[in-house]
Amino acid sequence: MGKMEKTEEFEHTLLSNALDYLEHGIEEINGINPSSLKYAVLHIFSGTILLFKQKILQESWSLLFKDPSQATKVKYASGDFEGINYNSTISIIKNICGVKLSRSRLVKLNELRNLRNKMEHFQFEVTVDLVKVLSSNALNLAIKFIENEDLKSEFDEREEELFQEILLTARNFDHFCEERLGILKEYALKNDKLPCTCPSCFSPAVISEDGEYKCHLCQEGGFDLEEIIDCHLEQVLGISEYEIVKYGGEYPNFDCPECEARLALIPEDMSYKKYVCLSCNLEVESNQIDNCSYCNNRFVVSDDGGQLCPSCP
Numbered sequence: 001m002g003k004m005e006k007t008e009e010f011e012h013t014l015l016s017n018a019l020d021y022l023e024h025g026i027e028e029i030n031g032i033n034p035s036s037l038k039y040a041v042l043h044i045f046s047g048t049i050l051l052f053k054q055k056i057l058q059e060s061w062s063l064l065f066k067d068p069s070q071a072t073k074v075k076y077a078s079g080d081f082e083g084i085n086y087n088s089t090i091s092i093i094k095n096i097c098g099v100k101l102s103r104s105r106l107v108k109l110n111e112l113r114n115l116r117n118k119m120e121h122f123q124f125e126v127t128v129d130l131v132k133v134l135s136s137n138a139l140n141l142a143i144k145f146i147e148n149e150d151l152k153s154e155f156d157e158r159e160e161e162l163f164q165e166i167l168l169t170a171r172n173f174d175h176f177c178e179e180r181l182g183i184l185k186e187y188a189l190k191n192d193k194l195p196c197t198c199p200s201c202f203s204p205a206v207i208s209e210d211g212e213y214k215c216h217l218c219q220e221g222g223f224d225l226e227e228i229i230d231c232h233l234e235q236v237l238g239i240s241e242y243e244i245v246k247y248g249g250e251y252p253n254f255d256c257p258e259c260e261a262r263l264a265l266i267p268e269d270m271s272y273k274k275y276v277c278l279s280c281n282l283e284v285e286s287n288q289i290d291n292c293s294y295c296n297n298r299f300v301v302s303d304d305g306g307q308l309c310p311s312c313p
Contacts, residue, residue: 015054015154019162021047022142026169029135037131038119044135045116048109048142052089055149059097086113099149101141104235107202108137129180130201130218139170181205184216194281199223199231208279225264228278229253232266257300257310258282265300 012020025044028036056063062071066082075081084092090106093099112134118124146152146163155163181195184205188195196206198215205217206228213228214221233239233251244251253266261279267286268274275284290301292309299309 014050014057015151016156016159016162018047018050018054018142019159019166021050022139022166023162025135026139026166029132030169034128037128040135041112041116041119041131044138044142045109045112048138048145049086049089051142051145051151052093053084054151054154055097055099055145056084056089056092059092063092063096099145103238104202105137105141107235108134109141111201112138127217127219133180133201133203133217136170139166143167143170180217187216192281194276194278196228196278197231197235199227202231202235225261225279229263229266232278237267237270254298256280256282 021043025040025042025047028043029040031037031040053064061073061076062068064076064083065071066084066088071081090101094101115124115126115131115134143166152160152163181204184207185195187193188207193207195204196208196213197204198206198218198220200215200220201218203215203217206213206215206223212221213223213225215223230241233253237252239251243249251263252272253263255262256265256277256279258277259280259282261277264279265275265277265282265284268276268283273286275286275289276282284300288301289298290307291298292312293307294312295309297309297311
């Protein structure tokens with residue numbers, strides 16, 4: 001009998017495994033078959049998390065174990081151990097590795113994670129646009145992470161080639177997101193609407209139609225004005241109710257003098273140069289806002305320059 005031929009083997013380091021997942025995710029999201037988007041989500045999310053674990057590995061291989069006290073080099077080399085979950089990975093990256101991650105990027109990554117869980121373990125319904133936007137966010141997060149944390153210095157020739165392919169395709173995703181959101185913004189301006197941040201996918205794609213708030217990206221709807229205001233406070237201005245209550249301070253929004261919508265007049269962005277009403281789209285410059293000399297509540301100063309708000313005598 002002849003000798004049995006040796007079967008072909010292949011291997012990946014943690015870093016090359018991450019890049020390989022990302023590259024395959026990009027190929028799948030560009031696929032003709034819509035079902036390939038499912039695998040794009042699975043692979044892009046996995047690749048991003050593996051990059052985080054590569055950074056943790058730089059700190060200590062034992063941190064990749066769910067229980068570091070049980071960590072041994074034999075278990076680590078074989079991969080036969082229970083590893084850290086998503087929440088632990090993010091916690092170690094931030095608190096032990098000292099990596100600063102964009103809050104908005106993490107919010108969208110968690111949204112991709114939730115979608116991944118539905119796809120892998122249950123049933124799902126999602127728009128193609130939302131899959132591409134969330135995948136684009138994860139890819140950009142992964143690329144910036146590689147560059148900011150100097151993971152490129154660990155690349156071998158094969159990994160460098162993979163990364164260049166990823167860079168090239170990720171630019172197309174950026175273009176897609178900018179183009180799609182640009183179309184929505186143009187539609188909103190043409191119809192005198194204000195695009196608001198979606199409480200579901202966190203994209204600036206919610207437009208009010210006859211008092212109904214619907215996201216034109218993920219197609220989620222049924223939001224009320226209070227949800228839209230809270231989302232703007234947290235996602236755009238970085239203000240949370242928890243921090244206000246714990247550390248003191250006051251919310252920057254107040255009742256609109258035009259439509260009288262409660263607490264709907266709010267800073268447009270973190271510059272606080274302009275206030276907008278998320279209900280009627282009223283725009284007010286910050287120098288037109290003052291505190292009432294009687295009750296100290298903020299109000300929009302009228303043309304006569306009075307120092308009292310409309311509620312005070």
